[in-house]
Amino acid sequence: MDSPARLRxxxxxxxxxxxxxxxxxxxxxxxxxxxxxxxxxxxxxxxxLRAGVDIADEGLTVRSTFGQRQVPWRDVAGIRVAPRGDLWLVTTSGTEIRLPVMRARDLPRLAALSGGRIEVPAPPAQ
Structure with a gap:
């Protein structure tokens, strides 16, 4: 990936x-x-205009209105989907960071942009 993908x-x-x-x-x-x-x-x-997620080869940058937090791929443990569909980035240290403007429906796009580092779980069998 040459430039980071910007999800806004x-x-x-x-x-x-x-x-x-x-x-x-x-x-x-x-x-x-x-x-x-x-x-x-x-x-x-x-x-x-500001809130969102940047996905690059180095990791994720989560941007809020006034700040940002960079998480390298080695610190990403997974993604948690909240009951209301919000996405939370789970780190290897156990902390969670809300991914602003992203919902459960955005998981396939997030997985594709991550280059296989994030997987989309299969739907439950019925």
Whole structure:
């Protein structure tokens, strides 16, 4: 892999954020303290643009709104799927890191981009 694969939220999610900003403007000028409400759509837009997972030959980089955490492949023990479908990266030290904007339906794509380092479990037999 030459450059890391970047898994992010679809940019169309910025459309409702723009609507939120438009709806917030009248309220933001209602009193002297309310312009701080304009930070809400700004923070949501920042999250949409920044949060995600980068997959490279060296490992995974999990990005949140204000930080990031790099996990080399040798420290990856597996993936845990939460009851609501959220994905959690399990490390060899036993810690878990939530993979933002990724759900159980994204497991095949994550497995393909990992180069075989992450496997998709077979569905249970019925």
């Amino acid at each position: 939220m679809n940019r169309t999610a910025l459309f409702p954020v723009g609507l939120l900003a438009v709806c917030t403007v009248p309220l933001a000028f209602a009193a002297a303290w309310t312009p701080i409400l304009l930070l809400i759509p700004l923070m949501v837009a920042l999250w949409v």
